[in-house]
Amino acid sequence: MSPLAAAATGVDTGDTAWMLVATALVLLMTPALGLFYAGLVRSKNTLNTFMMCVGAIAVAVVTWAAVGYSLAFDGDGGLVGGFGHAFLDGVAFAPREGTTIPHLLFFAFQGTFCVITVALVSGAVVERMRFGPFLVFAALWSVLVYAVLAHWAFGGGWLQANGTLDFAGGVPVEMGSGFSALAAALVVGARKDYGRQALLPHNAVYVLLGAGLLWFGWFGFNGGSGFSTGDASTLAFTNTFLAPAATLVVWFVLDLVRGRRVTAIGAATAIVVGCVAITPAGGFVSPGWALALGALAALPSYFLIVWRTRTRVDETLDVLAAHGTAGLFGIVFIGLVAQTSWNGVGDGLLYGDAEQLLWQLIAAVAAPAYAFVATYVLLRVIGALTPLRATEHEEAVGMDVTQHGEDAYATGEGAILVTPEAGHVGVPVRA
């Protein structure tokens, strides 16, 4: 064996093997979210909606490598990290303190979290936000909001230092995206037909398939957040298997009581809500409490979705209800039912530690507040420089054709091949 083939000191090969797989699983969640979101919009906006998720991969991976990772994970400043790891400086094979996997792999794993979170926010502004300004927003948001919240919860920032427990991202990913989505919806404004016409999902099968792939990827998301093959990872993995099923059952019952029918879109939503709720709590609560958490988390999300659609707030794909609320519920739930006998870290109120609940509640106030305010200001600034929205005409024709010059369901009928010799016969214009 050559010296290069040997693992760096302190690296565990089993842990590394699992984390390599987990990283790929989490990256898959972003295209899965694209499918989920694309099914929920009208057919004329299919590609644009999906492309916002693809755009999140493009932008957030680069910003993460440039400065995002460093601001989140370099040093233990209270509010934000340093620039010591900017452009991957000092990130190589030797493990980061407290882990047994190569630092590079830790970086990549955390990067996939940043990507999916940026993609999640797009759900608030689909069907009307211009693609260019969205990419600019995504780049800045990934650094100014995501990296900061990740530092608070994971990178040694003030929440983590004071004992807030967040296993896989209730603070930066779920509450971060959910409350930012609310701010984004308020700044960008409602779709022009919102509240006047029925704006229905165009493909419920995409939505279900997207939800299934998200759940699959979530095993890497939660199961990888122990950064090892240890007990915490196994607990989080199995809790990710249990909680969404309980959410599904409760969602079915709520659907039955309210509409006398169990809906497919509702089921897909329930899977996401269950996965979100167990995200912060996965490695801290017992499997029994995970089932209870999945079941109870359905209630606030379900009723927020029902109520939100009656308001003038066009937070289009209900990122706040599915992610913000369910994430907040999970964060607080840890403070009630965490058990040292399962997690070796801390107890919740029911097991004798009221202070744990206090710090969970502080996180549940601070993270949403920062995410909302920072996103609101960021979008106002971008909006002052360039219009955030497509014109009414473009919105009416559809974002696929006007933003990308493509049609998700092109038939080819009436399409004439333009040869390079002939040049463009027509002009690329408004349809």
Next chain:
Amino acid sequence: MKLVIGVVRPEKANDVLEALYRAEVRGVSMTRIQGHGGELDRVETYRGTTVQIGLSEKVRFEIAVSDPFVDRTVEALCAGGRTGEVGDGKIFVVPLEQVVRIRTGETDVAAVTPVEK
């Protein structure tokens, strides 16, 4: 009796339906069609293949009405379908020889008059 055929933009179809409803015109059918009416062509590109989309998506309304309803039907189609840009569509009004309501066997004007509830 006339058959009023209106070809409009798909994104205006809901506005047309609303205008027809306001004009108390009931009994409408609509079809998604593809057509070309002189508007500038759209260019799309798929993996390096550039195509000119010569036919645009349109929606065709067909409305059979008695003579007193013709004008307000045409007005509703115009009001709901107009954007002012090339490609707003056309309205054709053609004479109708016979109309039969299948359920009752009523013919002509009785057949195009909505059922009073």
